[in-house]
Amino acid sequence: MTVFDQAHELKENLPAYLTQAYEPGHEVIIVDETSTDETPDVLKLYKQGYPILYSTFLPKQRNVRVRRKMAINLGIKASKYDWLIFQNIHNKPKGESELQTIVEALDEDAELTLGYINKKGIRLQSFASYDEACYHILKSERKLKHVYNRRFLNYFWGRYNFMIIRKDVSYDVLKYFEQKVSPFSLLNYRLHIILKNIFNRSETTVLKLE
Numbered sequence: 001m002t003v004f005d006q007a008h009e010l011k012e013n014l015p016a017y018l019t020q021a022y023e024p025g026h027e028v029i030i031v032d033e034t035s036t037d038e039t040p041d042v043l044k045l046y047k048q049g050y051p052i053l054y055s056t057f058l059p060k061q062r063n064v065r066v067r068r069k070m071a072i073n074l075g076i077k078a079s080k081y082d083w084l085i086f087q088n089i090h091n092k093p094k095g096e097s098e099l100q101t102i103v104e105a106l107d108e109d110a111e112l113t114l115g116y117i118n119k120k121g122i123r124l125q126s127f128a129s130y131d132e133a134c135y136h137i138l139k140s141e142r143k144l145k146h147v148y149n150r151r152f153l154n155y156f157w158g159r160y161n162f163m164i165i166r167k168d169v170s171y172d173v174l175k176y177f178e179q180k181v182s183p184f185s186l187l188n189y190r191l192h193i194i195l196k197n198i199f200n201r202s203e204t205t206v207l208k209l210e
Helices: 007-018 039-049 064-078 098-105 130-142 167-177 183-199
Strands: 028-032 053-057 083-086 112-117 121-127 162-166 204-208
Touching (some): 007 028, 007 039, 028 064, 053 064, 098 121, 121 130, 130 167, 130 183, 162 167
Antiparallel strands (some): 112 121, 112 162
16 A cells, blocks of 8 residues: 555554454555655554554655556565555455455456455456556546545446556556556546446456455
8 A cells, every 4th residue: 555644544444454364464565655744653653563564655756646656666566475455545444354355256367356345345357467457547547536435336437446466467567557648548448448347247256245
């Protein structure tokens, strides 16, 4: 996760990530994009009680797209596992077993999986190759800050909430995070995603979480 001035969200949601009941073990990596609030203090406090939490910071960058790419790049380098989840601190896990449930349903033959959070649970959309998800990434990254709390028809619009990806191809996906996209291209991406997701719902996995 990358954060910027999100001390409140960290206090509210970070414990739910740190206490996931996942037997193989997991780590939580947070890259602070040079926050000006209490974010560094909150991270320092939680690191004292949770060894699985690792945090670092990114020097201030002017370009938002490049900043996000560089921050995630730092997180990838710090990770020690073969599978990564690009998550947002706004999305609080629905229970201690959420990670275990997701992993058990994950298609390990897919290079990339997108997760959509709704009121009933989570929908997973797998892609054999990360390039097949390029329209989703290019479109969603442009307006990502507007979809944090939306839960209505996210899947049909391609507004994913988190991304699961193999570490060996994760660096390649970052190229989509900084590409400039014209309004006309965004419209084409939107139409492509809507049509694909309307007619291919059977290719996804729906998880009901309590």
